[in-house]
Amino acid sequence: MWIYDKKLEYPVKIKNCNPKMAKYIITQYGGPDGELAASLRYLSQRFSMPTEEARSILNDIGTEELAHLEIVGTMVHQLTKGVPADVLEKNGLGAYYADHDHAIYPISAAGNPWTAEYIQSKGDPIADLYEDLAAEQKARATYENLINLADDPDVIEPLKFLRAREIVHFQRFGEALRIVEDKLAQKKFFITKPEFLKKRE
Amino acid sequence: MIQPTLDICNMLYNNPAFFTGPKLAHAYVPFQQLVCVYPPMKGLERGTIFPELDRPFGIDPEYTADA
Ligand SMILES: [Fe+2]
Numbered sequence: 001m002w003i004y005d006k007k008l009e010y011p012v013k014i015k016n017c018n019p020k021m022a023k024y025i026i027t028q029y030g031g032p033d034g035e036l037a038a039s040l041r042y043l044s045q046r047f048s049m050p051t052e053e054a055r056s057i058l059n060d061i062g063t064e065e066l067a068h069l070e071i072v073g074t075m076v077h078q079l080t081k082g083v084p085a086d087v088l089e090k091n092g093l094g095a096y097y098a099d100h101d102h103a104i105y106p107i108s109a110a111g112n113p114w115t116a117e118y119i120q121s122k123g124d125p126i127a128d129l130y131e132d133l134a135a136e137q138k139a140r141a142t143y144e145n146l147i148n149l150a151d152d153p154d155v156i157e158p159l160k161f162l163r164a165r166e167i168v169h170f171q172r173f174g175e176a177l178r179i180v181e182d183k184l185a186q187k188k189f190f191i192t193k194p195e196f197l198k199k200r201e
Numbered sequence: 202m203i204q205p206t207l208d209i210c211n212m213l214y215n216n217p218a219f220f221t222g223p224k225l226a227h228a229y230v231p232f233q234q235l236v237c238v239y240p241p242m243k244g245l246e247r248g249t250i251f252p253e254l255d256r257p258f259g260i261d262p263e264y265t266a267d268a
Contacts (some may be wrong), residue, residue, distance in 0.1 A: 144258055144264070163248070164248025164256075179227070
């Protein structure tokens, strides 16, 4: 169950429209390393985690990624709000406008619609957590690319915030990985053979 | 060069009592220790309340290979 707070995790107040920037930023909405992929990846993987800590970390970070999805959606909305069709068209959003008008739809910067193929939920907690660590680095790298493409501080500040969160998430997944590896190692290692195994021989 | 016996190898690498370091073929992130935290408004502005995780774009060379 979730409790919804009717505000953004980080404020977005973009004064100047910029459809070209919107076309790039939407990749963090519905692209391969975007927030929709992140949230669904973590919220799906949590069920097969072997420790309470790992389940909680995936649950909390998956939830926060949904809040990031909302921030990115708001940015794209503000960057395109009221921009006429011909201006969208000149900025590479003609095809987008034809299908979605000024609505928000999960696609990558190149226009590919979101797909579950961006994520995995493997049932192997080690494999899943390594994917999550990689996902955080890819999201960080994407935010850095977007910061390099942006020139408006109203756009750069939320992007910097979102980038910073990926570093914190990486740390938490690294801690989850160690907790899970320790737990799995414990299960298999005995200093002396336990009694119940001896009897069977 | 002396070839260690298989037993010694097993003892060293498969027994946590002898080998406590990071294992081969495993990635490690050290546990964070709670030291001090930013006040809430600064945390919001920086994207984290932990000074040790506050690494803005451009500060770490490994994060700016192409920038
Ligand atoms: Fe993240």
